[in-house]
Amino acid sequence: MSEPLIQLQGVSRIYDLGRVQVAALQEVDLTVEPGEFLAIVGPSGSGKSTLMNIVGCLDRPTAGTYTLAGTPVAELNDDGLARLRSRTIGFVFQSYNLLPRTSALENVATPLLYQGLSRKDRLARARAALERLGLGDRVDHVPTELSGGQQQRVAIARALVTEPALLLADEPTGNLDSASGADVMTILRELNAAGRTIVMITHDSDVASSARRQVHVRDGRLVA
Ligand SMILES: Nc1ncnc2c1ncn2[C@@H]1O[C@H](COP(=O)(O)OP(=O)(O)OP(=O)(O)O)[C@@H](O)[C@H]1O
Ligand SMILES: [Mg+2]
Numbered sequence: 001m002s003e004p005l006i007q008l009q010g011v012s013r014i015y016d017l018g019r020v021q022v023a024a025l026q027e028v029d030l031t032v033e034p035g036e037f038l039a040i041v042g043p044s045g046s047g048k049s050t051l052m053n054i055v056g057c058l059d060r061p062t063a064g065t066y067t068l069a070g071t072p073v074a075e076l077n078d079d080g081l082a083r084l085r086s087r088t089i090g091f092v093f094q095s096y097n098l099l100p101r102t103s104a105l106e107n108v109a110t111p112l113l114y115q116g117l118s119r120k121d122r123l124a125r126a127r128a129a130l131e132r133l134g135l136g137d138r139v140d141h142v143p144t145e146l147s148g149g150q151q152q153r154v155a156i157a158r159a160l161v162t163e164p165a166l167l168l169a170d171e172p173t174g175n176l177d178s179a180s181g182a183d184v185m186t187i188l189r190e191l192n193a194a195g196r197t198i199v200m201i202t203h204d205s206d207v208a209s210s211a212r213r214q215v216h217v218r219d220g221r222l223v224a
Pocket of ligand 1: 015017046047048050
């Protein structure tokens with residue numbers, strides 16, 4: 001068997017606010033194998049974003065261990081963690097997070113800046129990623145010239161252009177109408193069918209039902 005892509009063991013995240021401590025995550029165990037499509041579901045305040053930030057190496061546990069692609073993140077300094085993150089994870093956010101006044105093509109090419117590719121190669125790969133997402137005719141559009149669904153597809157192209165092992169999506173359909181949301185879910189299912197590992201965070205059980213496995217978060221704990 002191959003090693004897990006994600007392994008959390010006894011992971012807690014306590015926010016220390018001086019007089020009070022908030023236990024946002026408590027003793028979470030979670031294993032994600034390569035090729036999975038997992039939805040993390042829970043109500044507002046349950047700890048989803050806290051978990052996503054840890055899985056995405058944007059934050060560290062205050063207790064327990066997190067191993068990403070075989071690397072225990074506690075052994076890395078912040079630079080090492082940032083390198084592991086950019087090599088391993090593509091992020092998709094609810095609010096797209098595209099650079100304004102910047103074409104779809106340049107947005108998608110941005111993550112390749114640190115990979116030692118020529119500008120010509122970066123743009124060629126960005127164009128190919130946009131074409132895979134059905135946006136070959138929108139490469140020169142800036143975000144305000146695109147619909148929400150198209151902006152999210154640009155964001156997915158940007159997340160995938162580096163061919164990361166993991167696509168990590170936080171409420172990817174949260175700002176979309178139901179038709180564009182369904183389109184985005186179809187795209188995620190197709191990407192997963194092609195072998196991409198996907199972890200998606202959502203409070204919407206309809207959206208979660210697109211994933212092949214669901215885990216539920218309540219008050220900072222995973223529940224069956
Ligand atoms: N930086 C912080 N400092 C202190 N407490 C925090 C911080 N961030 C989150 N919390 C607390 O941790 C708990 C979990 O928050 P989190 O943002 O992970 O929830 P969530 O499930 O993502 O909610 P939502 O669906 O509303 O985005 C909440 O009680 C929240 O108030
Ligand atoms: Mg959240």
